[in-house]
Amino acid sequence: MADADSIGPVSARPGFAGPRRRLRPVVGKARGILRESLPELAPSDLVLVACSGGPDSLALAAVAAFFQHRKAFRVGAVVVDHGLQEGSGEVARQTADALRQLGLAPVEVRTVRVVPGSGGPEDSARKARYDALAAAAVEHRARAVLLGHTLDDQAEQVMLGLARGSGTRSLSGMPASREFAGALLLRPFLPLRREETLEICAVEGLEPWHDPSNDDPGFTRSRIRHRVLPFLEAELGPGIAQSLYRSASILAQDADFLDQLAGREFTRIAEVGADRVLLAEAELNALPTALRHRVLARAVVELGGAQPSFERLRAAESLLRRQGSAGPVQLAGKVSAYRQARNSGPSYGKLVLKRLSQSQET
Known part of the structure; x- marks a missing residue:
């Protein structure tokens, strides 16, 4: 199961590039969030979207495409084929075709070999995926790589950290920004709900693929998504996901500050x-x-x-x-x-x- 969004093909319904439509609030919100998350970019600068074809990363690709059409900066995409599902190659190809229909370039499929490790299949797939994204960022000299994680993904990540008895850094969830292969790795959609990315896909005339493994109770993240968080909502009231996201944001600031202080102390007392x-x-x-x-x-x-x-x-x-x-x-x-x-x-x-x-x- 993917830790961000689904893996699979996607298609654009006829009429995607049709008459100018009235801007929907959710699309305007997503465009604003993306623009604020990016550094200053020139029209020649390249941003790569890591797109699986699921609703989150596909919505991100569609929103980023708007800025390419405005010539604010260039937008390409990378589709990683993990080879873990039957027909994954065809899935990746269809996803890449849909991204090209959005006007993204370059768009490439990178096939990876997932080597089993001590962290389990999800961790091994994640490592292979990030290695492929890093290689693409270096090859294309990208300024940033965009991931489609949402507020719901962040809430699930915090719950995973709580279940493991983790510390401040782990409970702060996924960072919104970090250095990555000479570029920035950004998660601009962390403030958005998963339902909002689905709405963006509908507004833009896109049909994302929904990976059935995201509903597989054999994965811990899936059980948190479909059982644990709904149970907490029912017992404690609505807003649990937003509260976990807010807690992660606060803890991330604390963790950054403590890590900065610890780095100074390490430099002062360590002989390396x-x-x-x-x-x-x-x-x-x-x-x-x-x-x-x-x-x-x-x-x-x-x-x-x-x-x-x-x-x-x-x-x-x-x-x-x-x-x-x-x-x-x-x-x-x-x-x-x-x-x-x-x-x-x-x-x-x-x-x-x-x-x-x-x-x-x-």
């Missing part, structure tokens, strides 16, 4: 080597817990590891008390942490985070 990071214990201990955990996590990521869990961070933090074991404590991504037990050597008084060598891994 080829395969290890040394953190002064006294100065690390003096930090508030929220910053200390972030500095530890930054050291792990600096060594090529993944974001450690709360439990692993607490285990590494326990080394600072100099009681019991000196480690090592295994962290995410084959990175371990330990403290120098003896009062000798340059690493004494410092927490050592080290990346395992290939020989150690095997």
